[in-house]
Amino acid sequence: MMLRGSIEQRGEAVELRTIIAGADIDSGIKGSAVLVGLVEAALQNPAELASARAALVDVLGVPALVDAAGVIGNFQRMVRIADATGIPVDTATAAVTADIREELGLNAFVSARLET
């Protein structure tokens, strides 16, 4: 999992439950609540987008907001590629993320597939 890998590379710790639980749980990453809040507004509650943008700018600045919009757009693309082509998780990734997938319940996602 890229999130855990990027945190470990910095010698820090992350609360991974934020991925599933959302902004109510602080991941420990700087700006966690406003970053997750932006994703949730974009995908679940567009009426909240203006306030989510303002909150993110207050904490992390305008360039971070523009970057965040790009990252969300990027993964709106990648998840649809994964879903529409039926790819499984790569073998190497599946091996090193087995514990996280179990803990977070990712294997219960309707699209979950492991390479065999």
Next chain:
Amino acid sequence: MSASRQAFDYRQSPFPIPREKSDAYRAAWRYIASPGNWWTGSERLAIARTARAAENCSLCDRRAAALSPLAVSGAHDPAESQDLLADEVVDTIHRICTDSARLTGSRVAELINDNFSYGHYVEMLSVVVTVVSIDSFHQVLGLPVPLLPEPLDGIPDNYLPAGAAIDVAWVPMIYPENLTETEADIYFGAPRMGNVIRAMSLIPDAVRMLHTLSAAQYLPTPQVMDMGATGSLTLQRPQTELLAARTSALNDCFY
């Protein structure tokens, strides 16, 4: 071409948009407008318009709330020039846009026939996700979605990579060792490549467009496995990955 320039002119934007993003988006619009391996420019624009129509489709809303998408029948909200596409293609575009986690391999296999190949499917998917991705960027920032380009003339060349085969996915893909000269660049010479990149390899230009957008919105593909890399972004890498992970989770995507 003029539509592409107008579409990504951010001089009136309340936020400064980096040049690498506007350049990548212009390239994406040229890509959509151009004939591909299996679809003409006009057909690709019909795919793009249909993807955009899915955003507010009432049938898709009802299906999303249903236990099974197949339990709800009806017609999707129409898009301009949608008649260039078969009904089942239109339905699949809507499902990719609004309910992709519940797509199935059997649904994809049912689409394939003498007139609709896996090449058609993967190229269609490439156009759809390119539009979704760029529209999403604009919507998050509260900017109007860009005007779609005019189609360019030309005939699809029906190119099929010789090394593509069904392996672990629903569509044929290419392992790095099976690339031929025509698409030798698409994995940057890497001996292994992630499935999400290989997924588009039946259409080599789709992989190239994936790399272009990834470099502008996330990271250049060769840097993705470098956990300290941030590409051109001001975000720290863990911040980027938190956004990625939450976006995937809310899409009910395992990947």
